[in-house]
Amino acid sequence: MRQENVVKEKRRLGNLKKYFYPARVVNLCFVIVVVCSTILTWREVIVLEGAYVASQRSMLENVSNALDRHMQVGVDRLLFFRNGMQSALQTPLTLDVMRNVQNGFEQQRRLPQWDIKLDNRRTLPLYGVSEFFVDQSELLNRDHPLLHNELTAAMELGYLFRLSANGGMLPRRAYYVSRAGFFVATYPLENNQQIIPTYYHLLMRPWFTGQSEHENRSRTVRWFTDQADGGKSDKGFVIASVPLDYEDYWFGVLAMSFPVEAIAQQLKDAQEGQNKGEYQLYNSQFQLLTLAPGVSHTEPVFNAEQHARLAQGMAQDTRGGLRFGTRYVSWQKLRHFDGFMLRIQTLREGLQGDFGSISVALALLWVLFTAMLLFAWAVIRRMVNNMYSMQNTLQWQAWYDPLTRLCNRGALFERAKILTEEARVSQQPFAVIQIDLDHFKNVNDRYGHQAGDLVLSHAAGLISSTISSEDVAGRVGGEEFCVLLPGSTLEQAVRVAERIRARIRGKEILVHKHTTIRISASLGVSGALESGSYDFETLQSIADSRLYRAKNSGRNQVCSEDAAPKPKK
Numbered sequence: 001m002r003q004e005n006v007v008k009e010k011r012r013l014g015n016l017k018k019y020f021y022p023a024r025v026v027n028l029c030f031v032i033v034v035v036c037s038t039i040l041t042w043r044e045v046i047v048l049e050g051a052y053v054a055s056q057r058s059m060l061e062n063v064s065n066a067l068d069r070h071m072q073v074g075v076d077r078l079l080f081f082r083n084g085m086q087s088a089l090q091t092p093l094t095l096d097v098m099r100n101v102q103n104g105f106e107q108q109r110r111l112p113q114w115d116i117k118l119d120n121r122r123t124l125p126l127y128g129v130s131e132f133f134v135d136q137s138e139l140l141n142r143d144h145p146l147l148h149n150e151l152t153a154a155m156e157l158g159y160l161f162r163l164s165a166n167g168g169m170l171p172r173r174a175y176y177v178s179r180a181g182f183f184v185a186t187y188p189l190e191n192n193q194q195i196i197p198t199y200y201h202l203l204m205r206p207w208f209t210g211q212s213e214h215e216n217r218s219r220t221v222r223w224f225t226d227q228a229d230g231g232k233s234d235k236g237f238v239i240a241s242v243p244l245d246y247e248d249y250w251f252g253v254l255a256m257s258f259p260v261e262a263i264a265q266q267l268k269d270a271q272e273g274q275n276k277g278e279y280q281l282y283n284s285q286f287q288l289l290t291l292a293p294g295v296s297h298t299e300p301v302f303n304a305e306q307h308a309r310l311a312q313g314m315a316q317d318t319r320g321g322l323r324f325g326t327r328y329v330s331w332q333k334l335r336h337f338d339g340f341m342l343r344i345q346t347l348r349e350g351l352q353g354d355f356g357s358i359s360v361a362l363a364l365l366w367v368l369f370t371a372m373l374l375f376a377w378a379v380i381r382r383m384v385n386n387m388y389s390m391q392n393t394l395q396w397q398a399w400y401d402p403l404t405r406l407c408n409r410g411a412l413f414e415r416a417k418i419l420t421e422e423a424r425v426s427q428q429p430f431a432v433i434q435i436d437l438d439h440f441k442n443v444n445d446r447y448g449h450q451a452g453d454l455v456l457s458h459a460a461g462l463i464s465s466t467i468s469s470e471d472v473a474g475r476v477g478g479e480e481f482c483v484l485l486p487g488s489t490l491e492q493a494v495r496v497a498e499r500i501r502a503r504i505r506g507k508e509i510l511v512h513k514h515t516t517i518r519i520s521a522s523l524g525v526s527g528a529l530e531s532g533s534y535d536f537e538t539l540q541s542i543a544d545s546r547l548y549r550a551k552n553s554g555r556n557q558v559c560s561e562d563a564a565p566k567p568k569k
């Protein structure tokens with residue numbers, strides 16, 4: 001049983017050896033190292049990318065917040081003016097000057113166009129249109145009982161506008177446009193001929209029409225973009241407007257317009273403070289409002305597919321980022337303006353920053369490491385291959401006879417032990433053939449030692465080409481051979497021995513240029529079943545004694561029994 005386990009263990013080790021071929025192990029180790037280093041580098045790249053995205057967003061957030069603060073100031077002022085007008089509607093100033101305003105209006109209200117100017121250095125003029133004009137539009141109405149209060153409130157607003165404009169606290173344009181056919185604006189008209197077209201123009205603006213009770217149910221500040229002054233992205237206005245309501249009646253609209261050029265300048269300032277990248281402002285319909293001055297795009301900033309992806313991203317999230325080829329685009333929705341800020345950074349710009357240099361260094365390190373690893377792999381593999389082939393040669397030399405290329409005596413005995421044990425365990429037949437060349441000394445003596453070697457190698461070749469792949473042949477002495485035949489009975493082994501004998505006898509061997517010789521061999525055969533022993537040394541000794549019987553009986557014959565064999569011709 002113990003022997004059986006030893007045999008199994010040897011086989012298992014043999015199979016494992018096949019898988020752990022040294023070159024394969026070296027390859028595997030290097031592949032593992034390359035994969036691990038690549039995974040680690042990749043992880044670093046992912047961490048870096050995360051940090052890069054965070055930095056892009058943080059830069060965008062700073063600029064957006066600054067713009068938002070700017071917008072918030074505008075909204076606060078607008079609400080302050082509205083509250084002021086509502087107070088004035090409720091409790092108008094009872095000054096003579098205000099009564100003059102009301103009287104002036106009553107005198108002129110039917111004129112096609114009119115103005116009421118007080119001290120232009122302290123307040124702004126009121127510009128108005130005729131009763132007839134007002135009657136033409138359903139949007140307009142001059143019949144509200146608080147009309148006079150509205151007029152004086154507008155005059156007070158003109159005072160506040162003037163005050164704020166002088167203090168630099170107002171954008172270039174601010175308006176109050178009344179539904180009663182008049183307006184106040186922070187910019188003066190060149191002449192009265194402009195009153196009707198200007199009023200009409202203001203009435204048509206989306207920031208006015210969009211403040212009706214129907215359009216703006218929440219009655220809060222709304223943001224609009226207006227390209228009316230130019231039509232180019234850097235010439236329009238961003239406008240905040242709020243309706244003036246009092247006692248559930250919509251009197252008119254207060255508005256402030258911020259020229260996008262001013263916003264663009266802000267973007268440019270932000271851009272200069274940070275590392276490379278471009279800022280853009282879009283409205284809620286994803287129309288480009290402005291770029292930083294000095295930036296120009298000959299082609300559209302985004303193609304249709306990129307545009308659609310960005311629009312989708314913006315609809316889903318108030319902030320985010322997308323990579324388009326070599327550009328990274330991050331966006332953030334503004335809190336006080338119905339639009340988005342975009343930051344675009346190209347790969348080249350990114351590489352010039354800190355993250356770029358770290359990424360380049362990381363990539364170079366990885367390339368260097370991998371190149372060194374490949375070099376080490378080539379050297380080690382070569383060394384291992386050399387060592388392995390040297391080891392194989394030594395191993396082969398330890399197990400095989402170099403002249404005949406058959407197993408040497410030691411190896412044959414080792415194999416014999418294993419094979420006889422396997423045969424014993426499985427109770428299979430097992431046979432041994434002992435072979436000795438006849439009068440070999442004469443060959444050496446007549447034709448020389450080299451010719452003798454040649455004959456030995458020919459005889460070995462004939463033996464190994466006659467036996468099956470299961471059988472094992474070995475050189476056990478000078479001109480003596482032994483064949484192990486696992487699974488063969490004595491009769492089968494005798495047939496094999498007979499074939500060997502016949503082939504050796506039949507072969508004409510060229511020993512010199514013009515000299516050929518024929519040799520013969522005597523063979524003794526033994527079988528495990530017949531002799532009742534699986535012990536190799538016993539079987540070999542029986543075969544050996546039968547071989548000598550064959551020799552003594554005239555050579556060139558096979559002997560498989562202990563009685564004297566018949567001679568062959």
Ligand SMILES: Nc1nc2c(ncn2[C@@H]2O[C@H](COP(=O)(O)OP(=O)(O)OP(=O)(O)O)[C@@H](O)[C@H]2O)c(=O)[nH]1
Binds near residue numbers: 441477
């Ligand atoms: N050329 C050569 N000769 C060898 C080698 N090994 C042994 N011999 C020779 O083989 C011969 C063996 O001779 P013997 O044992 O007398 O037997 P024999 O001449 O074959 O005669 P029988 O066996 O009785 O037929 C010796 O002369 C050895 O020198 C070898 O490797 N090469």
